[in-house]
Structure formats: C-alpha cells, structure tokens
Amino acid sequence: MYAQPDTPSTANEGTDAHYCALDQSPGNPGIRRKNQKLILRAASEAFAVTGFTATHSHDIAERAGLPKANIYYYFQTKENLYVQVLMSFVEPLVKASAALRKSDDPIVGLRAYIKARIRIIREHPFSAAVFSQELLSGGKHLPEACKNLLHEEAQRNVACLRNWIDHGRLAPCDPEHLMIFIWSSTRTYTNLAWQMSQLRGMAEPDKADFDRATRTVTQMVLGGVVPA
Template sequence: MARVRERNQTAIIEAASQYFAQFGYAATKVADIAKQANIPKPNIYYYYNSKDNLYRAVLESVTEPLLQASKPIQELDDPIEALTAYIQAKLMISRDHAYASKVFANEVMSGGQSLPKDIEQELQQQSEMIIAKFDSWIAQGRMEAVSSHHLMFTIWAATQTYADFGWQICRVMKKNKLTKQDYSDAAEFLTTMILKGCGVKSINDNSL
C-alpha cells in the first residue's frame, strides 16, 4: 500500500511540476494534472487536500534537494572538494527536477509571493552560510578576494540555467535531450572555471 501511495504521489508531483512550470499556478487546473498523471482527480485531493498544498509539495520537491546540495559547503573544510561537490549537486537538481526547478525560478522572479515563509527562511539561512564559508576561505588565503555574494550568484545561475533554459541549450547542441555525459561535461567545465577563476587552493596546499 505504501509503495502504491509513493508511486502515485511521484506521478502527481511530476505532472504538477510540468503544468505549473508551463502554465503557472493560476492557469493550472487540478483536473489537467490528474489526467497527465493518469490518476483520478479525487485522489489528488486525498493526498494533498488542496491545490495550494500541491503547489507547496512541488516547491518542496526541489527546495529540499537545493538545501541538501549545500551540505558539502557547510561540512567540508577543503574548498576544492566542497565547491566540486556543490556544483555537481546543483547540476543534478537541474537534471532530475527540471520542471520543479522552473516552478521555483518562476516563483522567485515573481517576488516569492507564494513561497512558504519557512522555506524562504531556510533558503536565506543557507545563503548566509555559504557566503560566510566563502569569506572564511578568503580570510584563510584559500581563495582570492572575490565577492562571495557574486560567486554564489554565479554558481546558482550557471547550474540552474540547464533546467530553466534547457530547451534553448538542447537547440544549440542539436539534441532532443541532454545526456548524463553532457551534465558531467558541464560539471567539469564549471568546476574548473570557478576553481581557477577564483584561485581556489586545497587545504592540503602547503604553499600558503
């Protein structure tokens, strides 16, 4: 029974993510989500009670991975290891939660009016943690004196663009869909650009 519930909820979230991303909250109908998920409309209300709750569940499906993605920054002392893992995790979110990522981006661009306050607070705390960690690496001489704010914004933009502008990226690369290798190549490129561009040094580098 639990497995059926999990399968149904996954199908609902995937369908809802697609519709909210493509049509926005107001224009999306629960009936359309139910049809896309191949699940009776009453079942959606059984699991989520309301359209508002379903929208929150879609946001949580991407904000939870986003919050988890920064754990390497928080827990690792070596900036090379931490940044490499963070960039990789952010790209995997764009790959595995593309529609939900677009819903989140649309929410942010609209001023976060429907973003639940607890999620907003957690994301703000995460941002402050990342900036503080970058500042500490700069103070230790592990990174050049770059702007911690703009470094964080650059990583956000460079990784999330693979979800938000996926259609355009595929067109330019003449592909219907990006492959795992494409994301691996992107992670390698972005990591190299960030590490070299910011003069990041390993904690094992004794040249300081």
C-alpha cells in the first residue's frame, strides 16, 4: 500500500485514467469488482478505527493500495461509501435474522438466530463495528430505506416471539426486550472484542472463542425463556 497526497499528481491521474478505461471495458468486469471490494474493506477498517468524520479519502486509498480518485470514481462521495459499508453489514444481518422464523420450534429458531448473528459479526468485524458506532450516534447517516428494512425485519421477529409466548411455547416475557437482549449480547463480541482478548490472553478472539460465545449466549437465553 502507498500513501496518496490530497491533490493527485500527474502520475496518479494517469493511473486513474487507466483504471477507468479498464472499468468501462465490457471485457474487464472483474477489475471493477476487485477494486470495489478493496475499497469497501479499507473503508470498513478506517471508519471502524477513526469514525466517519475523522476518516479521509486518502486514508482509505492508502489502506486499499489504490489511487484516491478511484474512490470518487466508484462511490462519488465519502458519504456514499460510508452507506455502502453500513449496507455490507446490514444486508447479511437481515438475512441472518430470518433464521429465527425458519422453524416452528422456538428452541431451534433461537439457537439458529443467535448462531447466525454471531457468525455474521465474526465474518464482518469492521463493518459490524461501524454499524454499532452508527447506532450509538443515533443513526444519523443511516438511510431511511435501511432503517425501514431493519424495522420491518425486527417487527417480524418480535411477532414470531410474541406468538410463541402467547401459545405457551416460551415463558412469559416482553418480546421486544428479549430481542434487544439478543441483539446486545451478540453484538458485544464486536464492541468488546479487545476485552475478551484480554481475558483470554490472546491478540484477538478466534473461532473457538466465538463458538463458546454462541453456546454461552444460547444457554443464557434458553435458560430464561424455555418453559419449565
């Protein structure tokens, strides 16, 4: 990777023109996908570390190892890129959310839901951290369409929990707060991963740690909601 100045040099402009020419060629769709993936990953890491305001385009370009102009070519603005980072986590998170409703058995559904959420967080650690930061700031940069998507999916899952509770398949509890508890307990392993590393004496959590987290959270949830 290499740093880029705020004002692109003539050499950089030539490089950018080369990338643009490749991207506009119908025979090179892989170049576009590769560069967009590099930029999204670099942006996820940068936003997770320094936040939206303190992150600059040249920081992202340096992490991606691409000319800064490529960021504007693919994403137009830093705001658009930030939204794409959020959506790169929201979309798989919504898909994972549907795991709760795939079975009529609440124990099977809850196990699958918790496992899916922790898996998504493990697979997308940086965008998960960006999403958590965005929620803590009040969702100021979260598009309305994204908010509606999350709201509708949450309402479907709450309705599923309420149905199980009403039919005595789960112990009486508040389905909204049960959902919030699951959200918070699973997202902790992104927000507090460094604390888990300290407790475990490791540089960072590994797959075994996430597997143990899945079992622990599942045990705590089921222990509280499965009827005696």
